[in-house]
Amino acid sequence: MSISLKFPDGAERAYDDGVTPLAVAEGISKSLAKKVVAAKIDGAWWDLTRPLEGGGKFELVMRDSADGLEVLRHDAAHVLAQAVQELFPGTQVTFGPVTEDGFYYDFARDEPFSTDDFERIEKRMKEIVDADLPIIRKVWEKEAAIAHFKSIGEIYKAETIDEVIKPGDAITVYSHGDKWGDLCRGPHLPSTGKLGKAFKLMKLAGAYWRGDQNNAQLQRIYGTAWADEKQLEEYLKRLEEAEKRDHRKLGRELDLFHIQEEGKGMIFWHPKGWTLYRTMLSYMRRRIEAVGYVEVKTPQILEQSFWEKSGHWQKFHDSMFVCETDEGEVMAVKPMNCPCHVQIFNHGQRSYRDLPIRMAEFEGLHRCESSGSTHGLLRVRQMSQDDAHIFCTDDQIVEESKAFIDLLNLVYADFGVELHSVKLALRPDQRFGTDEQWTIAEDKLEQAANLAGVQVERIANEGAFYGPKLEFHLRDAIGRTWQCGTLQLDYVLPERLDAAYIAEDGQKHRPVMLHRAICGSMERFIGVLIEHYAGAFPMWLSPVQVVVATITSDGDAYAKEVAAAMRAAGLRVELDLRNEKVGYKIREHSLAKTPVIAVVGRKEAEERKLALRRFGSDAQDVAALDAAVAALVAEATPPDLRR
RNA sequence: GCCGCCAUAGCUCAGCUGGUAGAGCACCUGAUUUGUAAUCAGGGGGUCACAGGUUCGAGUCCUGUUGGCGGCACCA
Numbered sequence: 001m002s003i004s005l006k007f008p009d010g011a012e013r014a015y016d017d018g019v020t021p022l023a024v025a026e027g028i029s030k031s032l033a034k035k036v037v038a039a040k041i042d043g044a045w046w047d048l049t050r051p052l053e054g055g056g057k058f059e060l061v062m063r064d065s066a067d068g069l070e071v072l073r074h075d076a077a078h079v080l081a082q083a084v085q086e087l088f089p090g091t092q093v094t095f096g097p098v099t100e101d102g103f104y105y106d107f108a109r110d111e112p113f114s115t116d117d118f119e120r121i122e123k124r125m126k127e128i129v130d131a132d133l134p135i136i137r138k139v140w141e142k143e144a145a146i147a148h149f150k151s152i153g154e155i156y157k158a159e160t161i162d163e164v165i166k167p168g169d170a171i172t173v174y175s176h177g178d179k180w181g182d183l184c185r186g187p188h189l190p191s192t193g194k195l196g197k198a199f200k201l202m203k204l205a206g207a208y209w210r211g212d213q214n215n216a217q218l219q220r221i222y223g224t225a226w227a228d229e230k231q232l233e234e235y236l237k238r239l240e241e242a243e244k245r246d247h248r249k250l251g252r253e254l255d256l257f258h259i260q261e262e263g264k265g266m267i268f269w270h271p272k273g274w275t276l277y278r279t280m281l282s283y284m285r286r287r288i289e290a291v292g293y294v295e296v297k298t299p300q301i302l303e304q305s306f307w308e309k310s311g312h313w314q315k316f317h318d319s320m321f322v323c324e325t326d327e328g329e330v331m332a333v334k335p336m337n338c339p340c341h342v343q344i345f346n347h348g349q350r351s352y353r354d355l356p357i358r359m360a361e362f363e364g365l366h367r368c369e370s371s372g373s374t375h376g377l378l379r380v381r382q383m384s385q386d387d388a389h390i391f392c393t394d395d396q397i398v399e400e401s402k403a404f405i406d407l408l409n410l411v412y413a414d415f416g417v418e419l420h421s422v423k424l425a426l427r428p429d430q431r432f433g434t435d436e437q438w439t440i441a442e443d444k445l446e447q448a449a450n451l452a453g454v455q456v457e458r459i460a461n462e463g464a465f466y467g468p469k470l471e472f473h474l475r476d477a478i479g480r481t482w483q484c485g486t487l488q489l490d491y492v493l494p495e496r497l498d499a500a501y502i503a504e505d506g507q508k509h510r511p512v513m514l515h516r517a518i519c520g521s522m523e524r525f526i527g528v529l530i531e532h533y534a535g536a537f538p539m540w541l542s543p544v545q546v547v548v549a550t551i552t553s554d555g556d557a558y559a560k561e562v563a564a565a566m567r568a569a570g571l572r573v574e575l576d577l578r579n580e581k582v583g584y585k586i587r588e589h590s591l592a593k594t595p596v597i598a599v600v601g602r603k604e605a606e607e608r609k610l611a612l613r614r615f616g617s618d619a620q621d622v623a624a625l626d627a628a629v630a631a632l633v634a635e636a637t638p639p640d641l642r643r
Numbered sequence: 644g645c646c647g648c649c650a651u652a653g654c655u656c657a658g659c660u661g662g663u664a665g666a667g668c669a670c671c672u673g674a675u676u677u678g679u680a681a682u683c684a685g686g687g688g689g690u691c692a693c694a695g696g697u698u699c700g701a702g703u704c705c706u707g708u709u710g711g712c713g714g715c716a717c718c719a
Binding site: 213217253264311312315316319335367466483488554597602611 | 644648653675681692714
């Protein structure tokens with residue numbers, strides 16, 4: 001009997017039945033066989049030493065490919081688990097998947113681990129690699145496996161098998177020699193030695209069993225693993241570089257903002273940071289005004305009864321800031337604008353002819369976020385959103401949604417950021433509204449996204465209590481993603497707050513509300529932007545656009561004239577007349593990531609010229625004053641105002 | 644909120660096994676008038692996050708609190 005393997009290059013070869021992928025690889029070349037970590041047959045994973053059970057499309061998975069890294073990391077997780085169980089008897093294993101850059105394993109142990117244990121654990125892991133234990137795949141009956149794991153005290157494993165595997169089905173267990181075994185889908189390497197030593201334990205964290213905070217808290221050890229030492233080094237270097245882009249560090253270095261102990265999650269915006277903020281707000285205002293939004297401003301603090309009517313009190317009062325007046329009224333600071341906007345909508349009679357009404361507000365919002373969740377600018381307790389609510393008819397939903405997504409794409413392009421992903425958050429367990437309403441709402445959002453040319457990823461259970469939402473995610477410097485833009489469809493709030501318009505039939509009808517934001521929290525968006533640009537903003541956003549720096553005090557008068565001319569032309573200018581060497585001034589303003597340094601010496605003053613030096617370049621661009629100012633103004637013009 | 648780690652000058656950090664705080668940058672003063680990434684000299688600056696405790700003596704050890712960091716949970 002023979003089987004036929006079809007290789008990716010199209011070649012097709014016959015092999016004896018029962019040949020292993022490793023033997024196939026060795027038949028091709030020894031060096032290839034060294035680098036191969038697993039195989040795929042018709043797209044399904046296959047262990048290298050497991051005899052093939054039939055022919056098909058055959059692919060060898062190399063250790064430095066994306067698939068190969070996944071195998072290595074899975075093995076690293078198993079080796080970690082073995083090391084931990086050997087060093088800390090009584091520790092139970094639970095679950096250890098691969099992550100984007102590595103892996104983690106969740107352990108159950110009464111005593112907490114400490115990062116001080118990492119050295120010992122890593123050492124033991126390396127010993128396991130050196131021992132080159134064969135990794136053996138075994139197929140077990142479900143019931144036998146449960147009994148086995150129970151008998152050795154692995155209750156989490158037994159529970160997992162019981163719930164994940166159908167009765168009567170078989171499971172696979174991979175073991176390292178006769179020492180250690182874990183339930184696993186595989187594939188795995190032929191032996192622990194193949195893993196190599198390009199791995200490192202990174203961090204320790206608590207994690208709830210099955211992600212539910214009502215369950216036991218486990219201890220998660222994160223690690224990273226790579227094909228070789230060089231890749232590991234590169235990865236660690238990448239992390240270091242990313243740290244330099246951290247918006248909290250840059251916020252301090254560039255004097256943009258600060259946070260202090262008494263105001264957890266509250267931002268003190270310094271003049272430069274606030275300039276950036278205002279520049280972005282002005283831009284957003286122009287963008288939305290141009291497409292038919294109106295702006296309003298509503299109260300910051302309203303009575304408890306108001307939030308009870310909207311439904312926020314019942315669902316969210318834990319995360320609202322609440323205060324009481326001397327006269328005993330209980331008031332809450334607004335966590336969001338929507339119920340306020342409905343009040344404006346409800347004031348007076350609305351006709352279908354008025355719709356859609358696109359009502360925007362940039363006022364501050366306060367949310368009492370839990371203490372462990374605040375994070376620089378990315379998760380704060382006080383913020384502003386580029387918030388708006390679109391009141392419209394059912395028929396207008398798709399059109400309005402599409403127009404919003406188009407606007408969002410335009411704005412993101414202007415800010416130079418790229419969408420990481422768009423998610424469609426579907427109905428949660430706790431929700432208002434009927435199933436039919438939800439189905440229609442979910443479909444309409446997806447339809448609008450498709451019309452705007454955006455692919456969505458549907459995620460179950462993540463919608464707001466009043467409706468499904470589209471989430472537009474961006475990435476930070478170290479790869480975490482944050483929801484920035486959002487579009488939420490809401491049939492519930494208009495109902496609860498009795499919003500209505502008179503339709504063509506002369507009857508009252510409920511409008512639909514679209515909650516939408518492009519930047520989302522301005523704070524968060526600025527945080528992402530700082531990391532995206534590593535603090536070196538494009539000219540139109542930069543808090544300081546030009547520094548006019550003199551060489552000697554002879555140039556003072558001319559420098560002042562230059563700065564005044566630039567200011568008059570609308571540029572944000574600083575004047576550096578200090579008694580310092582040019583080199584010193586250049587260095588300082590370069591470190592501050594100023595887009596343009598205009599150097600003024602005797603020559604420039606005499607010829608009424610400027611020597612411009614741009615961030616990231618040491619070239620000198622000498623131009624006549626008027627022409628230089630005009631050019632800088634053109635460069636500094638916000639994208640929406642450019643011709 | 645939960646788990647682990649951390650907290651020394653404005654910033655970055657040093658301070659061994661407990662013996663009454665130190666550097667660089669920044670800041671201030673003086674000198675220097677300088678041509679594209681650090682001119683020189685002098686000076687000021689710290690309740691070592693906070694509160695207790697152990698000790699003859701605590702930045703250092705212990706407990707608690709606050710805040711930060713990395714995760715988990717949460718995220719209208």
